Amino acid sequence: MTMIFHLKEHEFVYGKLESVAPGIRRLTARNPSAFTFHGTGTYVIGQGQVAVIDPGPLDSDHIQTLVEGLSAETVTHILVTHCHLDHSPAARELKAHTGALTYGFGPHGEMTKGESEPVEEGADLDFMPDVRCAHGDVINGLGWRVECVHTPGHTSNHLCFALDDPSALFTGDHIMAWSTTVVIPPDGNMTDYITSLEKITRRTEPTYWPTHGPPLREPLPYVHSLIRHRQERIQQIIQQLTKTPQTVPELVAALYQGLDTRLTGAAGRSTLASLIHLHDLGQVSCDSQPDLNSQFTLTHP
Ligand SMILES: [Zn+2]
Structure with missing residues (x-):
C-alpha cells in the first residue's frame, strides 16, 4: 500500500482567533473527536470586511468568541464547505449576529436510513445557503477574492474555496493532512471523490487549509498519494473477492487489521x-442494492 504521510502535529490554541498566515485567521472549536481531530477550524479571511469559512458546530462559546474577536470588523460573507454538523450549524447563529449571507453549493443531498448510524459527524439537514454556488463561481469581498471548487465525494455538496491572494485552498474535509477522508454512501460517493481529488491535482495553490488539523504545504505529492491509496484499496477488494464472494464486514476484517475500533x-x-x-x-x-450486508461477487473473476 502507498504510505500516506499524515501530519498529526498541529499548532493551535482553543478560544483565540489566531493569525495563521497573512490575511488568514483561525478559531478552533472545542469539539475534538475521532472525526474532527482537535476540533473544527473556523477560518476568517480578509481584514476589516471579512468572510468566515465553516462557522462550525452549534456551540455558543465558539460563536461568541468569534463574534467578539471580530467586533471591530464586519462579517460580509459566510462560506460553508459542506453541511456536516461540525461545519455548518453555527452559520445560522453567525448570520443572526452579523446579517451576512451564507454561501454554499446547496442543501444536503440524498439521505436514506442507512446514513443514520453515527459514523461521522452527521448531516445538518436544515442548512440551506442564501446563495448557491456552482463550480467556478467567484465571490468578491473587500480585499479578497475566492473561487468555488466543487469537490463532491465526502458529500455531494462539498466545495473547496480557492483564495487568490495569498494563494491558498480551503479544502474542508475533502483533503486533510491529519487523516484520510471518510466517504459514506449514499451521499458520499467514491467515484466522485477520486474524480474530485484528480480535479485538485490540476490546481496550483501552494498551501491547503483543511477545516480540521494542520495546513498542508506543497500538497500535490500528498494528493497523489491519496488517489493511489484509494486505487490500491479498490484493487485489494478485487483481490479479496477473487477468493470468494464476501460482505463488507468480512472485507473490513481482512483489509483493516489493527484498526482503531472507533x-x-x-x-x-x-x-x-x-x-x-x-x-x-x-x-x-x-x-x-449494494449495502453493508450484501454478498459481493466479481463479475469477471
Ligand atoms: Zn464532513
Missing part, C-alpha cells in the same frame, strides 16, 4: 463506497 464503522462505509464504485463500473455484482 473507526470500524467508517472503514465499513468506505469499503461499501468502493464496492458501489466497482458495482457502477460493472466489476462486481450483488443480489440486491
Whole structure:
C-alpha cells in the first residue's frame, strides 16, 4: 500500500482567533473527536470586511468568541464547505449576529436510513445557503477574492474555496493532512471523490487549509498519494473477492487489521463506497442494492 504521510502535529490554541498566515485567521472549536481531530477550524479571511469559512458546530462559546474577536470588523460573507454538523450549524447563529449571507453549493443531498448510524459527524439537514454556488463561481469581498471548487465525494455538496491572494485552498474535509477522508454512501460517493481529488491535482495553490488539523504545504505529492491509496484499496477488494464472494464486514476484517475500533464503522462505509464504485463500473455484482450486508461477487473473476 502507498504510505500516506499524515501530519498529526498541529499548532493551535482553543478560544483565540489566531493569525495563521497573512490575511488568514483561525478559531478552533472545542469539539475534538475521532472525526474532527482537535476540533473544527473556523477560518476568517480578509481584514476589516471579512468572510468566515465553516462557522462550525452549534456551540455558543465558539460563536461568541468569534463574534467578539471580530467586533471591530464586519462579517460580509459566510462560506460553508459542506453541511456536516461540525461545519455548518453555527452559520445560522453567525448570520443572526452579523446579517451576512451564507454561501454554499446547496442543501444536503440524498439521505436514506442507512446514513443514520453515527459514523461521522452527521448531516445538518436544515442548512440551506442564501446563495448557491456552482463550480467556478467567484465571490468578491473587500480585499479578497475566492473561487468555488466543487469537490463532491465526502458529500455531494462539498466545495473547496480557492483564495487568490495569498494563494491558498480551503479544502474542508475533502483533503486533510491529519487523516484520510471518510466517504459514506449514499451521499458520499467514491467515484466522485477520486474524480474530485484528480480535479485538485490540476490546481496550483501552494498551501491547503483543511477545516480540521494542520495546513498542508506543497500538497500535490500528498494528493497523489491519496488517489493511489484509494486505487490500491479498490484493487485489494478485487483481490479479496477473487477468493470468494464476501460482505463488507468480512472485507473490513481482512483489509483493516489493527484498526482503531472507533473507526470500524467508517472503514465499513468506505469499503461499501468502493464496492458501489466497482458495482457502477460493472466489476462486481450483488443480489440486491449494494449495502453493508450484501454478498459481493466479481463479475469477471
Ligand atoms: Zn464532513
